[in-house]
Amino acid sequence: KQEVTQIPAALSVPEGENLVLNCSFTDSAIYNLQWFRQDPGKGLTSLLLIQSSQREQTSGRLNASLDKSSGRSTLYIAASQPGDSATYLCAVIYNTDKLIFGTGTRLQVFP
Amino acid sequence: DGGITQSPKYLFRKEGQNVTLSCEQNLNHDAMYWYRQDPGQGLRLIYYSQIVNDFQKGDIAEGYSVSREKKESFPLTVTSAQKNPTAFYLCASSIDFGQGGQPQHFGDGTRLSIL
Numbered sequence: 677k678q679e680v681t682q683i684p685a686a687l688s689v690p691e692g693e694n695l696v697l698n699c700s701f702t703d704s705a706i707y708n709l710q711w712f713r714q715d716p717g718k719g720l721t722s723l724l725l726i727q728s729s730q731r732e733q734t735s736g737r738l739n740a741s742l743d744k745s746s747g748r749s750t751l752y753i754a755a756s757q758p759g760d761s762a763t764y765l766c767a768v769i770y771n772t773d774k775l776i777f778g779t780g781t782r783l784q785v786f787p
Numbered sequence: 788d789g790g791i792t793q794s795p796k797y798l799f800r801k802e803g804q805n806v807t808l809s810c811e812q813n814l815n816h817d818a819m820y821w822y823r824q825d826p827g828q829g830l831r832l833i834y835y836s837q838i839v840n841d842f843q844k845g846d847i848a849e850g851y852s853v854s855r856e857k858k859e860s861f862p863l864t865v866t867s868a869q870k871n872p873t874a875f876y877l878c879a880s881s882i883d884f885g886q887g888g889q890p891q892h893f894g895d896g897t898r899l900s901i902l
Contacts, residue, residue, distance in 0.1 A: 680829065710890055710891070712893075717875075717896070717898070718895055718896065719791075719793075719877055719893035719894050719895040719896050720830075720877065720879075720893040721893070722890045722891070722892065722893075725890045765829070765830075767829075767830075774832055774835065774845065775820075775830070775832070775891060776829075777829035777830040777831075778829055779827065779828060779829045780829070
């Protein structure tokens with residue numbers, strides 16, 4: 677069964693810390709992996725998409741890496757800010773072209 | 788601005804009633820999707836549509852129905868057969884389906900509750 681797991685489920689840190697959010701998937705034959713941000717009561721905002729042939733993608737203070745062989749991706753957030761507080765979701769696509777989501781990491785960054 | 792509009796933001800359903808959630812996109816995307824989100828669980832796919840006049844069941848289609856008569860619209864009906872409809876419903880779209888490399892864009896969701 678294709679499953680996606682995110683650890684930790686929740687994280688609370690002081691402003692300025694560098695963070696690592698983890699995502700693991702059971703079937704390594706992915707097409708791509710996408711990281712999303714979700715604010716309370718809102719939809720999802722796409723942050724980064726990594727193709728299966730890529731090792732990492734960067735956007736501003738965010739960097740996502742992908743290790744297909746070990747079934748892992750990490751989202752690195754540099755110099756965290758209170759505005760980064762949200763739930764971060766990881767999702768993978770296999771050959772069915774349907775996203776399979778993890779349960780998310782709820783992040784709180786306090787001043 | 789291009790995007791996905793879901794309405795209403797909040798919806799209440801009475802026992803035995805069918806309700807319809809609206810999803811409209813002006814991104815000119817071919818593919819559209821409906822997901823359900825429950826607390827502590829990841830998003831689960833209800834239905835998806837690759838192109839106008841076509842749609843396919845997702846992982847939890849029972850108790851739901853959809854139509855795709857226009858490219859920009861993909862309404863979801865929650866029927867009385869869905870015994871546990873209380874959830875947050877999210878609509879998404881992507882440029883096309885079957886390429887494996889196109890990101891999905893999401894609306895702001897509709898929260899459905901039972902009266």
